[in-house]
Amino acid sequence: MNKQTKEKIENLINSNKIFLFMKGIPDNVSCGFSSRIVEVLDKLGLEYGYSNVLEDEEIRQAIKEYSDWPTIPQLFINGKFIGGVDIVEHLYFSGELQNLIEIKN
Amino acid sequence: MEVPEQAKKVILKSGNKYIICSCGNSKTLPFCDDTHKEINKQHGTNYRPLKIWPEKDITLKVFSKAWKMFLTCEEVKDLIEKALHGSKVQVTNPRNDGKHLQAIVIYKGFKGKSLLEQHRIVYKILGENLKERIHALALETRLE
Numbered sequence: 001m002n003k004q005t006k007e008k009i010e011n012l013i014n015s016n017k018i019f020l021f022m023k024g025i026p027d028n029v030s031c032g033f034s035s036r037i038v039e040v041l042d043k044l045g046l047e048y049g050y051s052n053v054l055e056d057e058e059i060r061q062a063i064k065e066y067s068d069w070p071t072i073p074q075l076f077i078n079g080k081f082i083g084g085v086d087i088v089e090h091l092y093f094s095g096e097l098q099n100l101i102e103i104k105n
Numbered sequence: 106m107e108v109p110e111q112a113k114k115v116i117l118k119s120g121n122k123y124i125i126c127s128c129g130n131s132k133t134l135p136f137c138d139d140t141h142k143e144i145n146k147q148h149g150t151n152y153r154p155l156k157i158w159p160e161k162d163i164t165l166k167v168f169s170k171a172w173k174m175f176l177t178c179e180e181v182k183d184l185i186e187k188a189l190h191g192s193k194v195q196v197t198n199p200r201n202d203g204k205h206l207q208a209i210v211i212y213k214g215f216k217g218k219s220l221l222e223q224h225r226i227v228y229k230i231l232g233e234n235l236k237e238r239i240h241a242l243a244l245e246t247r248l249e
Contacts, residue, residue, distance in 0.1 A: 032205075033241065070228050070235045071242075086244050087220050 016049030112168035117159040128152035129171035204240035
């Protein structure tokens with residue numbers, strides 16, 4: 001990954017407290033896994049930034065390398081990689097996700 | 106003209122010979138890796154690969170519906186169990202589409218590792234397979 005792409009990713013994840021790399025956009029999600037993360041974030045009434053990787057092949061590949069995680073969606077909170085849908089749902093059902101967001105508010 | 110999403114792009118150079126898989130079981134799709142010989146022996150079939158001698162350099166996309174693009178539940182289970190000694194792995198295909206798999210990995214070696222790390226371990230084992238040979242995998246990891 002070149003420096004420019006890395007900066008682009010860092011700008012994105014720091015542009016919003018909660019940032020989601022996903023397939024599609026929140027109102028028109030193109031993948032079941034992305035849709036489940038959107039659902040969790042919406043249930044919590046959270047505002048978040050997002051990037052549609054289907055429209056940016058460079059980000060689509062680079063984000064996997066950046067977070068050392070081979071799949072999309074990927075959720076970031078406070079610039080830190082949290083996980084994909086399985087982990088986000090796990091954290092949501094255990095209440096840890098809610099804590100994670102509130103504590104650092 | 107619409108080219109199927111799974112079609113593979115290949116660059117063929119003149120002067121070389123290329124052998125394309127027709128049985129669908131090659132590990133090096135679209136190219137043949139001689140797996141058909143084993144398949145023919147086991148199932149009494151008569152698969153023969155397609156041989157190509159390009160007369161000039163050419164780029165093209167190829168696809169066959171016979172190609173077994175996705176790993177089966179058993180293959181995913183074997184990969185993980187072999188890599189994580191003593192683990193118990195259950196892989197299912199709830200939608201029965203061969204594409205959306207669900208895996209539960211129970212492994213004592215996960216002890217002391219965060220959920221993120223546990224998932225990373227499994228992803229590392231599956232490696233390149235996650236790019237093309239596993240469409241979607243829901244993952245659950247546990248100590249016991």
